[in-house]
Amino acid sequence: MNNTIAAISTPHGIGGIAVVRLSGPDARAIASRHVSLPPQAGAVRFTPFRIGDTLLDEVVVTLFLAPHSYTGQDTVEFSCHGSLYIQQALLQALLDSGARLAEPGEFTRQAFLSGRLNLSQAEAVADLIDSTNAASHRLAVSQLRGGYAKELEQLRQQLVDLTALLELELDFSDEDVEFADRSQLISLVSQTSTRVKALRDSFHMGNALKRGIPVAIIGRPNAGKSSLLNALLRDNRAIVSDIPGTTRDTIEETFVIKGIPFRIIDTAGLRHSDDPIEFLGIQRTIETVVQADIILYVHDATQPFVQALDDLQELQDIRSFDGKHLFIVHNKIDKCVKPIHELTHSQINTLEISAKEGYGLDTLTETLANTAHTELAHAPDVMLTNVRHYNALGQVDQALLNVAKSLTNGLSADLVVIDLRDALHHLGTITGQVTTDEVLGTIFSRFCIGK
Ligand SMILES: Nc1nc2c(ncn2[C@@H]2O[C@H](COP(=O)(O)OP(=O)(O)OP(=O)(O)O)[C@@H](O)[C@H]2O)c(=O)[nH]1
Ligand SMILES: [Mg+2]
Incomplete structure (x- = not known):
C-alpha cells in the first residue's frame, strides 16, 4: 500500500x-x-x-x-x-x-x-479544531499538552508498580512468600480508585464546558420562554405567538457568554394537556430539567405568582432541583404597573425582564456567567471531556474494584494480577497503547480531510 x-x-x-x-x-x-x-x-x-x-x-x-x-x-x-x-x-x-x-x-x-x-492527544487535535470558545479551547489544549496526559501517566505508573509487586511474588511462587503486604496493597488500590473516580466525576463539568452548560427555559404556556430564547440569541430562532402551546418540542441553541458556552434549551409550556403531542412535549420538558445545570423558570408577571410556586413544587416532587441553579425570571414587566419583587420567595433567586423590550437581559446573561464561574472555581484542574475516555475509566474502575475484592478475600497473586492487567488494558485504550483498527477508524473519521 x-x-x-x-x-x-x-x-x-x-x-x-x-x-x-x-x-x-x-x-x-x-x-x-x-x-x-x-x-x-x-x-x-x-x-x-x-x-x-x-x-x-x-x-x-x-x-x-x-x-x-x-x-x-x-x-x-x-x-x-x-x-x-x-x-x-x-x-x-x-x-x-x-x-x-x-x-x-x-x-x-x-x-x-x-x-x-498519543491517542488522547490526537483526539485533542480534533477538539482543538472544533473549539468555538475560550473554555472548550482551553480544555483541548490541556488534553493536547497539559495536565490531563500527566494525570493518565501517573495512574498508569501506579498500576504498573502494583502489578510489578505482585508479579515478583509470582516469580517466587514455589517458595510461598508474600513480598507485598496485603493491607498496603489494598490501600494503594483504593488510592488509585479514588483518582479514577475523581477524574470520572469531572466529566460532567468537562462535557458541559465542551458542549455548553445546559440551561433549561421552562414555565407555563405563553410566559414568553421562546421570546426569551430569541432575545438571548438576538435571532428569531423559535416561533413566538400569543397562542398557548406554541412550542411543542425542545429547541436547543449554543450561545457564548464571556468565553463560556451555554446550551440554551427552550421547552414546551408546563400544563396538563389532553393533546398527545403536547403531552409528549411536556415529558421532554421534564427530561430537560433533569439534565440542566441551570433552570430559568419564566413567569408571566401579569399572572398570579402562586402559579410559579405550584409548578416548581410539582416539578420538585417529580425530580429534585438539588445541585441545580434555579432562577425565577419575571417576564413581561413592561406590562406590569405594580412592583413585583415583594411577591417572591426568599429562597429563590429572581430576575425581572421584558423579553419583548429587551429589558433586564444584560443582568440575566451576567447572572448566567457568574453562576458558571462559581461552578468553575470548584472544578478540578484536569477535566475529562471525552465519552470514550469516560467509559474506559469506568472499566478501569470496575477492574480495580475486582482487585480490591480479591485482595480482601486473600486470593492468590496470580488472580489479582489478571484484574490489574485488565485495568491497565482499559487505561491503555485511552492513550492508544492498546487499540483496534475499529477504534482508530471511528476516532479519525471525526477529522476533516487534510488534517
Ligand atoms: N408585553 C410583552 N409580551 C411578551 C413578552 N415576552 C413575550 N411576550 C408575548 O407573549 C406571547 C407568548 O410568547 P412566547 O415566547 O411564544 O411564549 P412561550 O412561553 O414560548 O409559549 P409556549 O411556546 O406556548 O409555551 C407572545 O405574544 C409574545 O409576543 C414581554 O416581555 N412583554
Ligand atoms: Mg414557546
Whole structure:
C-alpha cells in the first residue's frame, strides 16, 4: 500500500492562499518532480510549480524531515494561490506522481502511528479544531499538552508498580512468600480508585464546558420562554405567538457568554394537556430539567405568582432541583404597573425582564456567567471531556474494584494480577497503547480531510 498521502488542508473554497500537504516516505521524491525543494529541513522556498512543461503557479514550499514534522514522516507543504482550479490541479499532479489521496484525519493518524502523539492527544487535535470558545479551547489544549496526559501517566505508573509487586511474588511462587503486604496493597488500590473516580466525576463539568452548560427555559404556556430564547440569541430562532402551546418540542441553541458556552434549551409550556403531542412535549420538558445545570423558570408577571410556586413544587416532587441553579425570571414587566419583587420567595433567586423590550437581559446573561464561574472555581484542574475516555475509566474502575475484592478475600497473586492487567488494558485504550483498527477508524473519521 502506498503510504505517501496528499490532501488540501485548508477549507474548501476560494481564498488568498491554500495549503496542500504531502506526507510519507516518498514525499520528497514526488515533490521534486514539480518544484525545487528548499535546501534543508525547516526551510521554505518560493518556487514555480510545474506539471510537465506547464507552469501551474508560483508557490511557497516548506520542507519538514522525519521525525521532525507533524506526522513524524517527511512532509512537504505547498502554499499556493487559493483558486479552486489551482488547488485541485496541484493535488491531482501529486496524485499522478504517485501520492494517494489522504483519508479524513490520516495525517494525524500518521502522527499517532509514528509515536508523535498519543491517542488522547490526537483526539485533542480534533477538539482543538472544533473549539468555538475560550473554555472548550482551553480544555483541548490541556488534553493536547497539559495536565490531563500527566494525570493518565501517573495512574498508569501506579498500576504498573502494583502489578510489578505482585508479579515478583509470582516469580517466587514455589517458595510461598508474600513480598507485598496485603493491607498496603489494598490501600494503594483504593488510592488509585479514588483518582479514577475523581477524574470520572469531572466529566460532567468537562462535557458541559465542551458542549455548553445546559440551561433549561421552562414555565407555563405563553410566559414568553421562546421570546426569551430569541432575545438571548438576538435571532428569531423559535416561533413566538400569543397562542398557548406554541412550542411543542425542545429547541436547543449554543450561545457564548464571556468565553463560556451555554446550551440554551427552550421547552414546551408546563400544563396538563389532553393533546398527545403536547403531552409528549411536556415529558421532554421534564427530561430537560433533569439534565440542566441551570433552570430559568419564566413567569408571566401579569399572572398570579402562586402559579410559579405550584409548578416548581410539582416539578420538585417529580425530580429534585438539588445541585441545580434555579432562577425565577419575571417576564413581561413592561406590562406590569405594580412592583413585583415583594411577591417572591426568599429562597429563590429572581430576575425581572421584558423579553419583548429587551429589558433586564444584560443582568440575566451576567447572572448566567457568574453562576458558571462559581461552578468553575470548584472544578478540578484536569477535566475529562471525552465519552470514550469516560467509559474506559469506568472499566478501569470496575477492574480495580475486582482487585480490591480479591485482595480482601486473600486470593492468590496470580488472580489479582489478571484484574490489574485488565485495568491497565482499559487505561491503555485511552492513550492508544492498546487499540483496534475499529477504534482508530471511528476516532479519525471525526477529522476533516487534510488534517
Ligand atoms: N408585553 C410583552 N409580551 C411578551 C413578552 N415576552 C413575550 N411576550 C408575548 O407573549 C406571547 C407568548 O410568547 P412566547 O415566547 O411564544 O411564549 P412561550 O412561553 O414560548 O409559549 P409556549 O411556546 O406556548 O409555551 C407572545 O405574544 C409574545 O409576543 C414581554 O416581555 N412583554
Ligand atoms: Mg414557546
